[in-house]
Amino acid sequence: MTTPSNQDLLERWVDQPAPLLPLLHALHERDGHLSEDALRFVGTALRIPIADLYGTVTFYHHFSREPGGRDRPRVCTGPVCSGRGAHRVIEELEAAGASPQSMPCPGRCDQPVPVLRGDAVQTGASMEALTGGPAPLPPPALPGVTECVFAGIREPDRARLAGYREGGGYAGLERAVRDLDPGGVLDLIDDSGLAGRGGAGFPTGRKWRAVREATGDPKTVVCNADEGEPGCFKDRVLMDYDPHAVLEGMAIAAYAAGASRGFIYLRYEYPDTLGVLERAIAEATEEGLLGDSILGTDFTFQVWVRRGAGAYICGEETSLLNSLEGKHPFPRNRPPFPVTHGYEDLPTVVNNVETLAAASHILANGAEWYRGLGMGDHAGTKLISLSGDIQRPGNYEVPFGLPLQTLLTEWAGGPADGRTVQAVTMAGLSGGFLAGDDLDVILRSRVVREVFPVSYRHATADGTLGGRCRA
Amino acid sequence: MIMTAAEAQTHCMTLDGVEVQFVEGETIYDVARRYHKDIPTLCYDERLEPFGGCRMCVVQVEGMRSPVASCTMPAAPDMVVQTQTHEIDSHRKTLLELLISENREVDVDPLRGYASQELATLVDAYDARTGRFEGGQSGATRDDDDNPFILRDYDLCISCYRCVRVCAEHEGDYAISIMNRGFATQITTEFNGLLKDSSCTFCGQCVQTCPTGALGDKKAMRHTDTPGEIEKTRTICPYCGVGCAVDLMTKGETIVGLQPAMDGPANEGALCVKGQFAYDFIQHPDRLKAPMVRGDDGELHETDWDTALDRAADGLKRVLEQHGRHSVYGVASGRAPCEAAYSMQKFIRAGFGTNYIDNCSRA
Ligand SMILES: Cc1cc2nc3c(=O)[nH]c(=O)nc-3n(C[C@H](O)[C@H](O)[C@H](O)COP(=O)(O)O)c2cc1C
Ligand code: SF4
Ligand code: SF4
Ligand code: FES
Ligand code: FES
Numbered sequence: 001m002t003t004p005s006n007q008d009l010l011e012r013w014v015d016q017p018a019p020l021l022p023l024l025h026a027l028h029e030r031d032g033h034l035s036e037d038a039l040r041f042v043g044t045a046l047r048i049p050i051a052d053l054y055g056t057v058t059f060y061h062h063f064s065r066e067p068g069g070r071d072r073p074r075v076c077t078g079p080v081c082s083g084r085g086a087h088r089v090i091e092e093l094e095a096a097g098a099s100p101q102s103m104p105c106p107g108r109c110d111q112p113v114p115v116l117r118g119d120a121v122q123t124g125a126s127m128e129a130l131t132g133g134p135a136p137l138p139p140p141a142l143p144g145v146t147e148c149v150f151a152g153i154r155e156p157d158r159a160r161l162a163g164y165r166e167g168g169g170y171a172g173l174e175r176a177v178r179d180l181d182p183g184g185v186l187d188l189i190d191d192s193g194l195a196g197r198g199g200a201g202f203p204t205g206r207k208w209r210a211v212r213e214a215t216g217d218p219k220t221v222v223c224n225a226d227e228g229e230p231g232c233f234k235d236r237v238l239m240d241y242d243p244h245a246v247l248e249g250m251a252i253a254a255y256a257a258g259a260s261r262g263f264i265y266l267r268y269e270y271p272d273t274l275g276v277l278e279r280a281i282a283e284a285t286e287e288g289l290l291g292d293s294i295l296g297t298d299f300t301f302q303v304w305v306r307r308g309a310g311a312y313i314c315g316e317e318t319s320l321l322n323s324l325e326g327k328h329p330f331p332r333n334r335p336p337f338p339v340t341h342g343y344e345d346l347p348t349v350v351n352n353v354e355t356l357a358a359a360s361h362i363l364a365n366g367a368e369w370y371r372g373l374g375m376g377d378h379a380g381t382k383l384i385s386l387s388g389d390i391q392r393p394g395n396y397e398v399p400f401g402l403p404l405q406t407l408l409t410e411w412a413g414g415p416a417d418g419r420t421v422q423a424v425t426m427a428g429l430s431g432g433f434l435a436g437d438d439l440d441v442i443l444r445s446r447v448v449r450e451v452f453p454v455s456y457r458h459a460t461a462d463g464t465l466g467g468r469c470r471a
Numbered sequence: 472m473i474m475t476a477a478e479a480q481t482h483c484m485t486l487d488g489v490e491v492q493f494v495e496g497e498t499i500y501d502v503a504r505r506y507h508k509d510i511p512t513l514c515y516d517e518r519l520e521p522f523g524g525c526r527m528c529v530v531q532v533e534g535m536r537s538p539v540a541s542c543t544m545p546a547a548p549d550m551v552v553q554t555q556t557h558e559i560d561s562h563r564k565t566l567l568e569l570l571i572s573e574n575r576e577v578d579v580d581p582l583r584g585y586a587s588q589e590l591a592t593l594v595d596a597y598d599a600r601t602g603r604f605e606g607g608q609s610g611a612t613r614d615d616d617d618n619p620f621i622l623r624d625y626d627l628c629i630s631c632y633r634c635v636r637v638c639a640e641h642e643g644d645y646a647i648s649i650m651n652r653g654f655a656t657q658i659t660t661e662f663n664g665l666l667k668d669s670s671c672t673f674c675g676q677c678v679q680t681c682p683t684g685a686l687g688d689k690k691a692m693r694h695t696d697t698p699g700e701i702e703k704t705r706t707i708c709p710y711c712g713v714g715c716a717v718d719l720m721t722k723g724e725t726i727v728g729l730q731p732a733m734d735g736p737a738n739e740g741a742l743c744v745k746g747q748f749a750y751d752f753i754q755h756p757d758r759l760k761a762p763m764v765r766g767d768d769g770e771l772h773e774t775d776w777d778t779a780l781d782r783a784a785d786g787l788k789r790v791l792e793q794h795g796r797h798s799v800y801g802v803a804s805g806r807a808p809c810e811a812a813y814s815m816q817k818f819i820r821a822g823f824g825t826n827y828i829d830n831c832s833r834a
Contacts (some may be wrong), residue, residue, distance in 0.1 A: 036662055049639075050661040051669065055648030058659075311652070328649065333523045333543040 003030060006041045018263065018306050020046060020326030024063065025307055029118075033069045048326065056328045061103060061310030062116075062268045073098050074116040078105030078230045079425070080387050084112035085125040092127035104312060105230035106269035109387035110136060110394050119271040134272070135237050138395040142411060146373055148381045149357045150397040153241045159276055161283035164244040170289055172363030173248050176255050177297050182212060185256040189359060191367035193379040198224050198315075198352030204359065207349060210339035211257035214347035219259035221250050221301075222324070222343060222350045225266045225273075226308055226315035231425065234383040234395045235353035239266075239273045242357065243280035247303060249356030251290060252363055254301040257349050262303035265320050268310045277305045317350040354383050375401030378444050389416040402443050404434075482548040487555070499541035499552055500528055508554045511563060511593050513570075514631035515542045516586075516680050518739060519640050525570075525631055527563055527593065530554045538562060560597070567599035573608050575626040579684030581701060582691040582720070583622070585730045585740075589682035590629065609654045610685070616665050620673050620748050622687035623658075623666070630656055634677035634686055641741060646671035658685075675747035679731055679740065690748055691720065691728030699723040705732060708746040709812065710805045711832040713737050715746055726753055745805075745832075752806055787823075796824045805832035 004012075009026045013019040023046070027038040034057055043050040057063050064070050073093055077086045086102075093100040093115075100115075108114040111123040115130055124130035137154055141147050157163030164170070176185050190205035211219055223246060227235040239246055250262050264277055281303050284290040292300050311329055313319045318332035321343050342348020358380075362370045371379040378401035387393040391413025398407055408414065408421060415421045423435040434441065480495040486506055493502045498521060503510050513525035521542040529538035533551035538559060541552075553559070570590070571577050577591050577600070594600060610625035632649060635658065639645050646669045650659040660669035678686040699722030708715045716735025720728040729750055733740040752758060762779030763771040790798055801819035803812045812830060819828040 039662075049645030049648075049670075051645055051648040051659070052639075054661050054663070055650045055659060058650040059652050313652075333521070333540070335545060 006038065010041075010045050014045065017261065017304060018324045018326070020048070021306050021309065021323070024057065024309070028063060028070055031067075032071060033064045033067050035065075035067075046326065052328065056326075059311060059329060060268075060308070063309050071118045073100040074103040074106075075100050076104070076106055076108070076112070076114045077102040078109065080105070080109040080231065081113040083388075086113045089113050089115065089125070089127055089130075096127065103269075103310070104228075105232075107227050107233040107236050107267070108135075109231050109233055109385065112387075114269075116269060121269070121271065135233075135240050136394055137241065138237060138397070139392055139411075141397070145399065147397045148361045148370065148373055149238060149242070149245065149354060149383065150395075151361065152245075153237070158242055159240065159244075159280070161244060161280070161287060161289075164242070168364060169244050169360075170248055172360045173251050173255075173289065174295060176252050176363050177295050177299055182256045182258065185252060185363070186212065188367050189256070189362065192362045192370040193367075194355065194358055194362060194370065196352060197354035197358070197382065198317075199229075204351065204355055207339060207351070208253055208257045210337075211259065211347045211349050214340045216340070216346045218261050219254075219257060219346060220261045220263065220343040220348040221254045221257065221259045222317075222320065222348060223250055223262070223264040223353055223356055224315060224317060224320060224350055225264050225270075225353050226320060227267055227270075227353070228312040228315040231385060231387060233385045233387075236270055236273060237395050238353050238357050238383075239270070240276055243276050244284065245357040245360045246277075246353055247280055247284050247290065248360040249351075249358070250303060251294065251301050252359050253349050253351060253356060255299055257347075259347075259349065260300050260302065261343075262301055263324060263343070264303065264305045265314070265324060266305055266307050267315075268308045274305060274307055281305065320350065321348065373399055375399045377401070382443065384443075386412050389419045389421075390414070391416060398443055400444050404439060404441050404443055407443065408439075482546075484546055484548065484550040484552065486552050493546045497546050499530060499532075499539075499544050499546050499550070502546050503530070503541060503552075503554055510541055510554055511596070512542060513589060513593070513629065513682050514633060516633050516637065519633065519636045522632060522636065525629070526566055529559060529562060531556055531559055563593075564597040564599050567594050567597050568601055568603045570629050571599065572602075572604035572606065573610070574629070574683070575608075579627065579687070580692065580695045582695055582728055583678075583684035583687035584681055585679040585733070586633075586682045587684035587687070590684075607654045609656055611657060618666050618673070618689075620675065620689055620744075621666060621671075621678055622689050622692065624685050624687060625658060627683045627685035628658060629683055629685075631682060632658075633680040633682065634658060637676045637680045638671075642672065642674055642676055644670050644672055644674070647677065673744040673748065674742060675744070676731075676741060679742075688728060690751075694722060694725065694727035697722050697725060697727055699725075701727065703730075707809060708742070709807065709809050709832075710743075710745045710749075712830075715742055717742065717746065726750060791823060797827060799823045799825055800827040801829070803828070803830045805830060 009023060013023040013026065023042055024034060028034050031038060039053055039057065040050060043053045075086055075090050090100050090102065103116065106114050106116060108123055113125060114121055114123045120132065122130040122132050138150050141150065152158055152167040155163065155167055158167060186205050186209050189208065194204045195201045196204060225235055225239060254260065254262060266274055266277065281290060288295060290301060290303055294301060306324055308314050308323065313331065314323045314329050316331050317338055318334065319329045321338060322332065323329040324343060338348045338350050340347055342350065373381050378399065381397050381399050384396045384398055384407065386396060390408065396407065396411055423433045424439060425433050481492050483490055483492055486503060491502060491506055500510060510530065511527045513527045514522050515528065523540045523543035526540055528541045530541045531553040532539050571594060577594055579587050581588055610628035612626045613623040616623050635647050635649060638647050647658055647660055650657050650663065660666060660671065675688065678688050702721050703718040704721065706717060706719055708717050715738035716732035718730045718732055719726060720730060729747065731738060731740045731742040761773045762776055764774050764779055764782050766772050787799065799819065801815055803815040816828045819825060
């Protein structure tokens with residue numbers, strides 16, 4: 001295959017929505033870095049002032065400006081990996097003549113230490129031990145526990161359309177477009193009590209309704225797959241093993257909110273996930289589950305994946321929107337909120353991967369069913385990424401109402417051998433530490449919102465409590 | 472009763488305990504300013520879109536958990552706002568303590584630029600020279616940029632981005648932008664080069680809006696050590712027909728610099744490179760102080776005014792007689808005062824009866 005020219009790559013992307021990031025990625029991949037020539041070409045072609053474009057490109061951690069930079073190894077020096085040999089891996093790579101760079105947590109804390117080179121990711125506690133491989137599946141659910149978003153995830157072939165449909169997939173979307181009108185879907189989501197799983201816990205039904213009621217067209221659904229909080233790796237496993245559940249959730253959201261465009265904003269550090277999502281979108285479009293005339297109705301909804309380039313703040317929804325639009329990814333001032341002024345200043349739903357996947361199951365199984373998954377008075381479930389000094393790190397779907405101690409000891413096997421739990425960080429590092437009696441909390445959405453204002457997404461049991469700050 | 476459109480959009484809110492009116496579209500800061508509240512700002516320049524970066528302008532809004540930035544928050548009906556509380560004051564003080572912990576120095580010479588004293592003034596007002604924080608420093612000074620006009624002393628930068636925004640929003644030049652993030656954040660040009668290799672027109676707008684003196688007027692700064700108080704005299708830039716208002720800055724008899732008048736009706740603080748920086752001729756040692764006439768040797772010789780004027784009048788009259796009134800064409804100098812330009816056109820129009828009169832700044 002001949003190397004594509006600047007012009008070839010431009011023609012591939014210029015008429016696509018949100019073209020800047022994919023065009024930059026194409027040039028980055030072709031040249032191994034973003035050269036001055038390439039940036040001048042892009043700036044001129046997309047009419048972006050060169051100084052602005054240069055500033056924006058340098059904002060992202062993973063766009064390299066030096067020849068060969070894209071393939072330089074990047075080693076996680078996040079909070080878990082720092083205690084798990086990250087610095088040894090860096091020294092070994094240096095000794096072997098590579099010039100490694102450190103990177104913030106790339107979402108593989110259950111498999112320390114990840115090393116990213118171009119599009120290849122390996123993990124291991126030393127250079128010798130580095131191996132590739134898929135994300136670990138979540139450990140099997142404990143007897144008597146009913147899961148929602150993880151219910152089908154361990155079925156082989158679940159990532160393919162045929163496998164997903166065999167397990168009952170797309171029944172939720174069918175129900176939505178055939179049996180319910182958009183208002184009916186909104187009522188159902190309201191009834192389920194589903195709230196945002198990306199951190200702020202905003203009621204999902206209210207968000208979708210606000211977009212439906214906002215003026216301005218076309219409307220957009222954005223799936224926030226930037227998963228940047230150190231210690232958090234739950235969205236990756238959902239997308240890798242159950243991508244159609246996420247697409248189905250997006251389509252349901254679009255139907256309810258009156259949207260026709262969809263984006264998945266995927267973090268740079270999940271290169272394998274990109275392929276999985278693109279294949280799933282192609283399959284679903286082929287089968288009339290996405291694209292024009294979905295399921296034979298006049299509902300139209302198209303989805304594109306856009307890959308980020310390494311910036312924690314792009315998980316914040318308004319930074320994400322600026323990034324998609326090719327602008328400097330600073331957060332926007334609110335109000336106005338994305339529900340009225342989102343992508344291209346038009347009404348936009350932004351939801352986390354887990355929120356959207358849950359919506360598919362709720363449509364299929366009902367609001368009552370979902371509420372019943374919680375313990376006692378608590379409604380629904382939550383994915384927790386567990387890592388650090390714990391016997392069985394990994395992703396767990398817990399019912400709200402579960403005591404944290406039960407999760408740590410009964411589900412995850414307790415602290416690593418010879419260790420005791422000294423402290424747990426919740427919600428990634430933005431959530432602070434829990435220690436002593438504070439560990440006796442119940443995982444409930446109110447705790448999530450009140451005690452840990454950013455989110456409850458992650459818990460690290462760390463035997464050696466260090467005073468680390470967030471990078 | 473028939474209401475005007477403006478009346479129809481008027482709402483009420485409570486500002487420091489008093490009911491006040493506002494018009495839809497105003498921010499809390501806009502309203503507070505109309506009511507003469509003294510809310511501190513750093514990233515705010517009234518000519519630019521509010522950015523909300525520095526958080527100095529925070530106020531307390533009833534029902535909201537954290538303080539909000541008044542410069543970006545739209546006023547809303549029935550809002551209850553406190554612009555000054557103990558909590559807000561200590562919040563602002565902490566922000567200032569954090570900001571200056573990153574800077575090499577706080578006090579800069581006022582000749583650096585129009586807004587250069589904003590940070591130091593607030594630091595004093597909030598008693599924030601406590602040295603409470605220390606640690607990382609962001610911004611690295613570009614000593615290598617030896618352009619004659621603009622000092623790029625980014626050690627003092629607080630990332631308010633007024634420079635970037637004035638360049639884009641007001642000048643339309645997009646010469647500068649923001650590179651990297653976190654402590655590595657830096658104001659840059661395309662590919663982090665020199666200003667002269669960028670699309671910069673050296674209008675100096677970034678210098679004049681910089682609230683810390685991180686950008687400095689190099690020409691004015693030559694007079695940092697010139698003795699005397701700075702005095703400002705309002706005048707109009709003579710270079711072209713726009714009529715930009717400027718403040719000529721003097722120390723004693725010496726012109727030490729020039730700053731745009733932010734309230735100039737024609738320019739609202741804007742200037743071009745000539746208006747901003749091209750005033751050296753006024754005090755230049757080569758400047759002619761006596762008339763000169765060309766002698767038979769073909770060289771210019773100093774003489775007195777009567778001789779020079781007679782000589783000029785003879786020549787002009789001769790041309791007029793021989794070739795008619797349209798054979799004369801006057802070009803007034805943009806470096807002459809406005810009064811001289813006026814006299815010049817009067818002289819050509821009334822004296823010769825021709826409209827062949829122009830000014831060099833039109834060329
Ligand atoms: C600094 C910051 C980082 C964030 N990162 C993420 C993220 O990685 N993934 C995510 O889904 N939401 C993230 N959020 C929350 C989003 O702004 C937004 O609330 C969320 O995507 C909405 O989806 P939900 O309602 O389904 O939770 C972040 C917020 C902040 C302030
Ligand atoms: S001098 Fe004018 S053109 Fe140059 S960077 Fe400053 S504002 Fe932009
Ligand atoms: S150089 Fe001055 S105006 Fe520009 S961001 Fe820094 S402090 Fe603000
Ligand atoms: S992968 Fe290293 S800290 Fe998350
Ligand atoms: S002046 Fe309002 S945030 Fe800076």
